Amino acid sequence: MTTVVCRCEDITEEDIVEAIEKGYDELEKLKRHLRLGMGPCQGKTCLPLARRILGRETGKSVEEMGDPTSRPPSQPVSFSLLASLEESEVDE
Amino acid sequence: MSRYERTGVVKKDDLQIPDEERLEEGPVVVMECVENIPCNPCVEACSFGAVEMEEITDTPDVDFDTCTGCGLCVTECPGLAIFVIDCSYSEEKCVVTVPYEYLSIPDEGDEVMALDKKGEKVEKAEVTSVRKSGKTYAITLEVDKENVWNVRGLEVIE
Amino acid sequence: MLTFFLIFHNLRKYFYRKPKLENTVLEMSERRIFEHPILDFDRGDEFYFDFEGEKVKAYEGETVASALYADGLRKFTESKKLERPRGFFCAIGKCSSCIMSVDGRPHVRTCVTQAEEGMEVKRHGSKPKFPEVDIGRGKERKEKKIEIAVIGGGPAGLMAAIVSARNGADVHLFDEGDDLGGQLVKQTHQFFGSHEEDAGTRGIEIGKELVEEARDVGVNIHTETKVLGYYEEKKITVEEEGRLTIYDTEGIVYAGGAIENYLSFENNDLPGVYGAGGVQTLMNEEGIVPGDKVLMVGSGNVGVIVSYQLLQAGVDVVEVIEALPEIGGYQVHASKIRRAGVPISTAHTIKKAIGEEKVEGAVVQKIDENWEPVEGTEREVECDVICLAVGLSPDTGFLRQADCEMEYIGELGGYVPLRTEDMMTTRRGIYVAGDAAGIEEATVAALEGKIAGAALFEDLREETEDTRKSKEEAKEGLVPVVLSMRRCADDWGLRPILLNHKKGDLRMSRISILPSSFTKGVNCG
Numbered sequence: 001m002t003t004v005v006c007r008c009e010d011i012t013e014e015d016i017v018e019a020i021e022k023g024y025d026e027l028e029k030l031k032r033h034l035r036l037g038m039g040p041c042q043g044k045t046c047l048p049l050a051r052r053i054l055g056r057e058t059g060k061s062v063e064e065m066g067d068p069t070s071r072p073p074s075q076p077v078s079f080s081l082l083a084s085l086e087e088s089e090v091d092e
Numbered sequence: 093m094s095r096y097e098r099t100g101v102v103k104k105d106d107l108q109i110p111d112e113e114r115l116e117e118g119p120v121v122v123m124e125c126v127e128n129i130p131c132n133p134c135v136e137a138c139s140f141g142a143v144e145m146e147e148i149t150d151t152p153d154v155d156f157d158t159c160t161g162c163g164l165c166v167t168e169c170p171g172l173a174i175f176v177i178d179c180s181y182s183e184e185k186c187v188v189t190v191p192y193e194y195l196s197i198p199d200e201g202d203e204v205m206a207l208d209k210k211g212e213k214v215e216k217a218e219v220t221s222v223r224k225s226g227k228t229y230a231i232t233l234e235v236d237k238e239n240v241w242n243v244r245g246l247e248v249i250e
Numbered sequence: 251m252l253t254f255f256l257i258f259h260n261l262r263k264y265f266y267r268k269p270k271l272e273n274t275v276l277e278m279s280e281r282r283i284f285e286h287p288i289l290d291f292d293r294g295d296e297f298y299f300d301f302e303g304e305k306v307k308a309y310e311g312e313t314v315a316s317a318l319y320a321d322g323l324r325k326f327t328e329s330k331k332l333e334r335p336r337g338f339f340c341a342i343g344k345c346s347s348c349i350m351s352v353d354g355r356p357h358v359r360t361c362v363t364q365a366e367e368g369m370e371v372k373r374h375g376s377k378p379k380f381p382e383v384d385i386g387r388g389k390e391r392k393e394k395k396i397e398i399a400v401i402g403g404g405p406a407g408l409m410a411a412i413v414s415a416r417n418g419a420d421v422h423l424f425d426e427g428d429d430l431g432g433q434l435v436k437q438t439h440q441f442f443g444s445h446e447e448d449a450g451t452r453g454i455e456i457g458k459e460l461v462e463e464a465r466d467v468g469v470n471i472h473t474e475t476k477v478l479g480y481y482e483e484k485k486i487t488v489e490e491e492g493r494l495t496i497y498d499t500e501g502i503v504y505a506g507g508a509i510e511n512y513l514s515f516e517n518n519d520l521p522g523v524y525g526a527g528g529v530q531t532l533m534n535e536e537g538i539v540p541g542d543k544v545l546m547v548g549s550g551n552v553g554v555i556v557s558y559q560l561l562q563a564g565v566d567v568v569e570v571i572e573a574l575p576e577i578g579g580y581q582v583h584a585s586k587i588r589r590a591g592v593p594i595s596t597a598h599t600i601k602k603a604i605g606e607e608k609v610e611g612a613v614v615q616k617i618d619e620n621w622e623p624v625e626g627t628e629r630e631v632e633c634d635v636i637c638l639a640v641g642l643s644p645d646t647g648f649l650r651q652a653d654c655e656m657e658y659i660g661e662l663g664g665y666v667p668l669r670t671e672d673m674m675t676t677r678r679g680i681y682v683a684g685d686a687a688g689i690e691e692a693t694v695a696a697l698e699g700k701i702a703g704a705a706l707f708e709d710l711r712e713e714t715e716d717t718r719k720s721k722e723e724a725k726e727g728l729v730p731v732v733l734s735m736r737r738c739a740d741d742w743g744l745r746p747i748l749l750n751h752k753k754g755d756l757r758m759s760r761i762s763i764l765p766s767s768f769t770k771g772v773n774c775g
């Protein structure tokens with residue numbers, strides 16, 4: 001029996017409930033503990049679902065759950081692209 | 093909550109309908125549009141000015157005496173919610189015009205299966221006219237008098 | 251139900267043509283749509299590529315994933331920890347469910363990769379190998395100064411770009427896809443609205459007109475580009491033609507759209523569980539049917555409209571389920587599918603998907619007024635596709651990177667940026683429009699884009715007759731409903747506002763279904 005919340009990082013509802021029980025009761029904490037939302041889609045799919053689960057388990061309001069930081073790159077990017085920086089450019 | 097909000101099927105009672113006298117006179121429009129949608133192409137489609145709407149979110153207000161039942165509005169309604177019925181067609185039969193956007197277009201004179209508002213079979217009916225506007229067809233079916241308020245769709249018989 | 255089966259059983263003959271060539275592999279039948287009541291699919295030349303040693307047919311312009319799907323493939327990869335089968339899911343390059351190895355390169359998103367003759371495609375499962383080929387280095391980085399960057403080429407972005415460009419601004423529009431028009435290009439139904447605002451026109455046609463207009467007024471269009479991030483001083487990084495380019499902008503309109511909501515139920519990751527947008531992309535853009543029998547989850551406008559589109563493509567919609575006690579979408583849309591014999595079950599939720607490698611059915615269940623499943627009401631539904639139409643969430647990652655202040659507004663689908671009535675966020679020069687500002691529909695998106703494009707132009711240059719009129723006209727079509735009390739009194743006028751099209755009702759944006767696990771804690775409209 002598997003209910004997936006984060007498809008990219010293979011995190012199930014069970015994983016999240018277990019983590020909440022251990023005290024990871026904010027989205028940022030869940031993210032750091034489970035890698036929730038840290039896969040290629042960057043939390044686009046799982047965060048709304050995770051919010052619902054967190055609300056159900058803890059009774060917290062959306063504001064109390066916090067909202068994880070968003071950082072570039074927003075999408076998967078190949079190393080070859082980043083490797084295109086010439087050394088001289090890196091110093092700029 | 094109205095029943096149609098649960099079922100998606102509107103009943104005669106939910107609608108603005110012409111009186112018996114007007115129904116006997118000839119073809120007339122039946123608009124099965126009961127919610128306040130911001131939409132008004134039916135107003136523009138009518139060359140006779142029979143459809144009015146004060147606010148765009150009002151339901152269409154039809155002046156059934158001005159409506160000629162021409163059916164131009166049938167293919168213009170984005171909700172495919174406009175039908176034309178003609179109870180004066182003959183002694184036993186009425187005709188119903190329905191919008192249609194599936195493949196397998198019937199021809200005039202074909203026999204098709206007339207369907208009700210739940211997609212259930214009502215009777216075999218002859219197609220008396222097929223009109224196309226854009227990609228939408230208006231197909232007119234000859235049905236039994238008692239089915240004029242039931243038939244709202246069709247299925248082509250192979 | 252029987253009637254319904256009969257209709258479509260019979261109709262199906264017309265939709266599918268048996269594959270002509272014997273060397274198409276994989277056991278399934280052809281899934282391409284050759285005849286459609288609304289759409290014409292002009293396919294390019296036919297060719298073959300290699301999939302795990304077998305030949306697979308593709309047409310020019312098709313993606314690798316589409317061609318494989320058309321050939322019957324359902325399991326595209328294995329998930330990385332649980333090693334579960336995963337299929338095509340979002341169809342627009344957002345999720346990672348379709349990654350494969352293409353010509354020796356692992357982790358290629360096959361749903362956004364065009365198929366090419368002779369290509370070698372392999373599944374790499376949960377543990378991809380190191381690249382088998384030299385993938386080289388990207389081209390040298392570039393930095394360019396531009397005036398306005400519009401991110402997203404849907405109705406909101408196109409409209410913003412058109413208005414600012416026709417007033418003389420140097421406008422660059424970035425979109426990930428190879429075609430512009432956003433979600434409009436999947437909309438085969440006629441739009442509601444007033445006559446002057448293209449009502450009765452199909453979304454697909456409105457999209458084409460907007461793209462043409464954008465070209466005519468000199469918008470610099472960048473397709474197949476990825477906006478990777480926001481950096482200080484309104485700089486954005488973009489991947490374009492294998493190169494990283496930094497655009498140094500003076501103003502930005504962000505119109506990045508929305509993401510489909512996912513739903514938790516047992517086996518919700520099986521191949522065959524797709525988002526409604528993914529189904530639309532596959533069916534209305536690629537001309538491929540998603541399956542034979544679809545269970546639609548959610549009866550909001552998206553759910554009922556996509557159901558109708560499935561019927562038009564010759565696919566059987568076996569049932570629509572809805573968690574709320576009433577149908578979420580407009581009655582006219584619901585009536586349309588009811589007339590085709592599709593049952594709509596309100597106060598129902600999905601309990602699980604059945605199947606090992608792909609969806610073979612579903613178990614649905616009644617729920618009570620407290621969203622609790624009712625014991626003993628479980629029943630099995632026969633289907634090979636479970637389509638999720640359970641609402642959208644604004645895609646706001648970019649705006650967060652730019653430090654725009656956000657607020658959670660359930661009615662708008664989640665976190666949305668605070669903004670002025672001119673669509674400016676809390677960061678000067680950064681504007682927002684469309685679904686990224688809150689879930690609405692295409693007309694509202696276009697009107698918001700019009701306001702944002704005009705207001706940004708005024709901000710950077712000056713007010714013109716056209717910008718003044720554009721803003722005025724667009725605002726006439728919208729009625730702001732202030733949803734947040736928190737910022738109402740703010741002198742800046744910054745607040746999340748629901749812009750209703752005329753005085754349209756709230757149904758447009760209502761999340762149509764909530765999971766059985768819906769909660770007391772979440773403040774969700």
